[in-house]
Amino acid sequence: MIKNLLFDLGGVIIDIDRNRCVEALEKLGVTDADSLLGKYVQSGIFADLESGNISAADFRDALRLHAGNPALTDGDIDTAFQKFLIGLPEHRLEELRLLRREFGVYLLSNTNEIHWQWSCLHAFRYKAFRAEDFFEHIYLCLLYTSDAADE
Numbered sequence: 001m002i003k004n005l006l007f008d009l010g011g012v013i014i015d016i017d018r019n020r021c022v023e024a025l026e027k028l029g030v031t032d033a034d035s036l037l038g039k040y041v042q043s044g045i046f047a048d049l050e051s052g053n054i055s056a057a058d059f060r061d062a063l064r065l066h067a068g069n070p071a072l073t074d075g076d077i078d079t080a081f082q083k084f085l086i087g088l089p090e091h092r093l094e095e096l097r098l099l100r101r102e103f104g105v106y107l108l109s110n111t112n113e114i115h116w117q118w119s120c121l122h123a124f125r126y127k128a129f130r131a132e133d134f135f136e137h138i139y140l141c142l143l144y145t146s147d148a149a150d151e
Contacts, residue, residue: 004136005099009109013096014123015086024080029067037084049112052141056113078114085115088123096134104136111140 010016018037025033036044045066049059060077064070099105111119124131131138 004104021084024083
């Protein structure tokens with residue numbers, strides 16, 4: 001008997017469009033955005049962010065250097081990187097609420113801080129609900145701590 005359901009965020013719960021993100025990053029000067037944001041695996045600073053090896057602030061600083069454009073603002077970078085996320089249809093949120101009536105519904109994701117913040121502010125805002133209201137528990141691999149870097 002099934003008691004729990006485990007969902008991933010990107011491409012399962014939230015619709016994504018890698019190509020939109022690549023185009024937006026290329027406009028910022030990230031000429032190798034297509035290879036860094038591989039179809040299945042990210043590399044370089046994107047992989048470091050996804051794995052929690054660097055903070056969002058460190059990622060933004062590294063991207064400015066990588067793009068050769070120190071004038072890029074955090075907002076410029078976040079807006080381009082958030083183009084990866086399209087949105088979350090309301091019917092999917094309704095389904096999650098219905099599933100929670102019968103199952104333990106969990107979210108497990110290697111998302112990053114920039115995408116998670118956008119998701120909480122935009123994708124999961126539905127009626128009076130928040131992301132936490134759709135899942136029994138949310139497991140994210142997005143927190144960077146200086147202690148982890150020292151180990």
